[in-house]
Amino acid sequence: MLRYALKRLLSLILSLAVASVVIFAVIEIAPGDPASFMLGVNAQADTLAALRAELGLDVSKVERYFNWVGGMLVGDFGTSYTYRTPVSQMITDRLWVSLPLALYALTLSTLIAFPAGIYAAARRGKSGDLAVMGATQLGIAVPNFWFAMMLVLIFAINLRWFNAGGFAGWENGVWTGLHSLTLPAIALALPQAAILARVMRSALLDILAEDFMRTARAKGLSRRQALWRHGVRNALIPVLTIIGLQFSFLLAGSIIIEQVFYLPGLGRLVFQAISARDLIVVESVVMLLVFAVIMVNFLVDLAYAAVDPRLRSRT
Numbered sequence: 001m002l003r004y005a006l007k008r009l010l011s012l013i014l015s016l017a018v019a020s021v022v023i024f025a026v027i028e029i030a031p032g033d034p035a036s037f038m039l040g041v042n043a044q045a046d047t048l049a050a051l052r053a054e055l056g057l058d059v060s061k062v063e064r065y066f067n068w069v070g071g072m073l074v075g076d077f078g079t080s081y082t083y084r085t086p087v088s089q090m091i092t093d094r095l096w097v098s099l100p101l102a103l104y105a106l107t108l109s110t111l112i113a114f115p116a117g118i119y120a121a122a123r124r125g126k127s128g129d130l131a132v133m134g135a136t137q138l139g140i141a142v143p144n145f146w147f148a149m150m151l152v153l154i155f156a157i158n159l160r161w162f163n164a165g166g167f168a169g170w171e172n173g174v175w176t177g178l179h180s181l182t183l184p185a186i187a188l189a190l191p192q193a194a195i196l197a198r199v200m201r202s203a204l205l206d207i208l209a210e211d212f213m214r215t216a217r218a219k220g221l222s223r224r225q226a227l228w229r230h231g232v233r234n235a236l237i238p239v240l241t242i243i244g245l246q247f248s249f250l251l252a253g254s255i256i257i258e259q260v261f262y263l264p265g266l267g268r269l270v271f272q273a274i275s276a277r278d279l280i281v282v283e284s285v286v287m288l289l290v291f292a293v294i295m296v297n298f299l300v301d302l303a304y305a306a307v308d309p310r311l312r313s314r315t
Helices: 002-028 034-039 045-055 061-073 087-122 127-141 144-158 174-208 211-218 223-252 255-260 266-275 279-307 309-313
Strands: none
Touching (some): 034 045, 061 279, 087 127, 087 223, 087 279, 144 174, 144 255, 174 255, 223 279, 255 266
């Protein structure tokens, strides 16, 4: 197990190194100079040169890359070009919105998907199964920003149960903060719940066809008892993989939902930084999100290997 973990860790480090090069290269070749953007087209050449030196833009791109990577290794993400504050502080402030939102949405998605997938598998081919599969197909097809706008229209404008946007802040209480994140979390959770429910159903149907399930039925267990005692537990391995991938997506891919609800999260920070040509913020936030995705995949691989020793023997 240790040998497998070390190999996966080496793969993680190499992936992060490649990702850092790609992120830096793609963002740096984007048109527009941050200093020129901040000072305007009529800026004097000496003023522009002084600002470029202050921002660290007067050195080669290779040197800037290694300065950026070296700083991240010690927790220093640099200073925002626009706000003149440490990027690490900006990320920390926004992470306290994006991370709870992702966990909230993942919890809702799991609570919806597990019963729906189990219910559909237990009633394969019947009206209940068809209803669940139809609902999940709709959930996959409809974009989450449309769900978000419908939720605002119904629950914020018509019923006035929630605010249409903004974040109340955790300093006003956990319940107040969660109340602010409820509509965004539902908008993010519904499409993911549709995917997870279909995976749960498919995994359960595969398990139900296994020999050990037939043996359990032959020993006197009803179909429902065999499903709950043996089927659900064995079907969790592929489902847990999808949950891990969904958490990565919810953390890194909520930019549109954060824009719809005006949430001060990482996604909105990236959007604002791109608009202001604040390259150091964009690079650092994207790198952090890539790290989160790769780390989740790394943990999922370790969990897989712990459950299934055959994976360790193949590497």
